[in-house]
Amino acid sequence: MARVGIRDVAVLAEVAVGTVSNYLNHPDRVSSDKAERIRSAIETLGFVPSNAGRQLRLGTSQVIGYLAPDVSNPYFAGIAERVERRADERGVTVFLANSHRSREREDAYLAVFEQHRVKGMLVSSHLPIEDRLAQLRRRGTPSVLVGQRAHTDEQASVSLDDVSGGRQAMRHLLEVGCRRVAFVGGPVGIPQVADRLSGASAEVRSSGPATLEVIDQPDRTVQGGIEVGRALAARPASERPDGIFAVNDLLAIGIMQQLVLAGVTVPREVAIVGYDDNEFAEASLIPLSSVRGRHEGFGVAVVDLLFDAIERREIAEPHRMFDPELVVRASTTGFGVG
Structure with a gap:
């Protein structure tokens, strides 16, 4: 028809x-x-x-683009929900795209955003992307980098202080008595992963006798955690970490699940801390201690900062950084007891 x-x-x-x-x-x-x-x-x-003709006449649409790396991760889904809520208050619609952590998909979606003349873009990536955003900015499409701090003031960004988050997680493990600690996650070329490892390593160095093992697991999913947990459970108890800081909650939950299935007691034998404090952390069979990065103000900040760029207002603070906070739950409470 x-x-x-x-x-x-x-x-x-x-x-x-x-x-x-x-x-x-x-x-x-x-x-x-x-x-x-x-x-x-x-x-x-x-x-x-x-609206196509009107958009062509005006040069822009009433849509902003939000490119997320993995909306199946509750952390990014939560940010998307808060971004949509704030965008609705500002009178625009959000075009949500999922890159699946693929550079090719990122480039394809950025091109689609530009072709549709979106007012601006919110971009979350685990890869270097500022040069690409600079090209788009020069052609008239402003953006905000979400989740990592930009290197130049020309590129606005909203992020978490992941170095502080890494220190908080590792400090807690050491304070409950862990001495053979492990950091699980990767690849370390990802800025967020590198910052969390940097904070954790600094805390170990400054907190007395403890060893730090770095376990590279680029698959930051529950399945990736299960693989790590299976390998750790196969080690003799004396060679197994007694404290684990996983770079996100999905990894932590997978590790914990596999250790418990293998008969390792959490937290008495192994204390575990995750990162992001997603909806599954508290709902886990053993509630997970986690570094909370969810802030109601995060979604508001990214959208408002993008509108500052769209409307060409002078931005006094181009890089907004939020402080994470540790939430202590049963996965670390009671380590070494019994």
């Missing part, structure tokens, strides 16, 4: 095409009689107005 167009509406309403256009864009210019005929024709034909 052919798509109903503005000319079809004009024919049925017995008015000029320009009158239908005025009805859609400047209703105050159309008499009540003609407006009623046009309204009836639109309803009869099922006509759906297109």
